[in-house]
Amino acid sequence: MAEITLVEAITQALAYEMKVDPNVIVLGEDIAKNGGVFRATVGLLDKFGPERVRDTPLAESMIGGLAIGMAIAGLKPVAEFQFMGFIYPALDQIINHAARIRNRTRGRMSCPAVFRAPYGCGIRAPEHHSESTEALFAHIPGLRVVMPSSPARAYGLLLASIRDPDPVVFLEPSRLYRWAKQEVRDDGKALPLDVCFTLRVGTDVTLVTWGSLVKETLAAAEMLAKEGISAEVIDVATIKPLDIETILASVEKTGRCVIVHEGARTGGVGADISAQLAERGLMFLKAPVQRVTGYDTIVPYARLEKFYLPSEKHIISAVQQIMEFA
């Protein structure tokens, strides 16, 4: 068992699945010879050859379309978009075709494609490289949206996503790509999709988050523990379909909930979780549900990034506020 980074876990999962399933193809801009902008596909060309590890032109709509065609034809394509902000040219392909193939053909065809992209700010990148627009995809019926937050979950969830018979938008937190290492067994064991992961058990407040901010949320929970506040931390992991049952079960216990996400506040996934808690969990709530999110602005350039990104301080402050209720 090796200690690997999140991006190495992605590479490891791709390599594992390519080894056991000859239908798995990876494609994208500079992913073959160069190994990808973040080196997520490093070494795959040497191992599996140019037929299965394909550099594409700089044309995201085409990458989307190619992947859909391969998937319908029985392959298992894993398409890489260099950054989340570069997916938008392929939205037509993903929303109008990938998400609908099964429904359109009344189940005769499916689209087992994975659309991978790094997302999020905090790496001092230029514009278009800091997007966190998972809510866009979560809104589209027919798409599954998965966002890992650790090397272990990146490995297990990517395997599950590739094996899933329907399209998955797989968003990787670039800020955490090389932040820390974790022991990950390269045994090909997938983690379940459509279920949350409870990373820390607590009794006073439920902190719901996913992707890049799992790091800050766990740190905040640790600091809150020193104040005597016991926080439960849930990594949503699969944003769509949402495992609201796990969140509800936790809120039933704690009576308080703070939702933490990097994406802009308005229409964010946090709004939907909050609405579902109001619909089904109101009688358990001791305090109003709070959201700690990115702002309704374009993600700023490098120097201001740290002011955009929710911090431990923001999370702690939100928790302290609602602890003052009953």
Add this chain to the structure above:
Amino acid sequence: MSVFHLPDLGEGLAEAEIHEWYVKEGDTVTVDQPLVSMETAKAVVDVPAPHAGKIVKLYGKKGDIIQTHAPLIEFEGSASVQKDKGTVVGNLEESSAVLDEGDMIIGAAKKTANTVKAMPAVRALAKQLNVDLTAVTPSGPQGQITVDDVKKLAGQHAPKLGNVEALHGVRRFMAIAMQKSHQEVVPVTIIDDAVENPASQEKDFTVCMLQALVAAIHAEPALNAWYDGKNMERCIHQEVNIGLAMDTPEGLFVPVLKNVEKKTPTELRTEIDALKKSVRARTVAPSELQGATITLSNFGTIAGRYSNPIIVPPTVAILGCGKVREEVVAREGKMEIRKVAPLSLTFDHRAVTGGEATRFLAAIIKYLEEA
């Protein structure tokens, strides 16, 4: 082994000529040390070392033409291979930290505590009534605690300091009358003392007070009146019907002595005694409790000096008399011990002016001091 290629020395220059080598094979150079001067179509430019290292080979000699991006110098070792940053834009945070997430639970953690189901309004009520929701038995749908559940428990927890009783009869009437007065009347209370004349004979104090009231009403009739606040009408009475406050275990009775202005002290005393008797026996007729035009409260027979007596509408004045005491008073430069009666007059300022009230009080004092 790494090879340094000729960089583009201008904007898209295809080649350059070696003008002069500053170094030779086998030399060890430091970063940025000039290696060679190259002549281009535009200028002669020094090319600095991209990094430190030992030179093993020079590609070309003075006068040779080198194509842009063609090998120029070969360094020993692989010092030139820069560590891959892992990204083409920005910087990825790297650390040797090892993530230990402990036991990750797939799905929800096991529930340990019993949970309370209550809507926010119910929780707010529970907080207000200091009710612990975990102690409440829920009766609502899906096991929810209702407002009634909270109230029920709050009632059980109320401190029991005595038996609660509903007010009846005279006590109930007093509560209503006092509340009405408080809501309606604009009371002003003025206080003063009446000093007894030492030459006067022993007398019936209550009767004397009644007669003092008659005298004061004669001097200032505005206080012997009824006021209708709703229609803003007042009625000044010719006859003097004095309500006399009497304390009983059942409550406060105020029987009325009618036409006091026409009665002798003896008649008044007889009537007072009869009223006292009938009040205690609870045989007092309703007609004897109605029609007062002004009120006297002799509370000083029990205790107390001054007070703010409460007017019962529609009357506009009430006189309170406290406990008569002996006091040292100054008379013509000397100290004398006299009996002093403390007086408190409350008037309804909607119907009575301050001047009328103070003149009324002055008339009472004058009567008492001369009697």
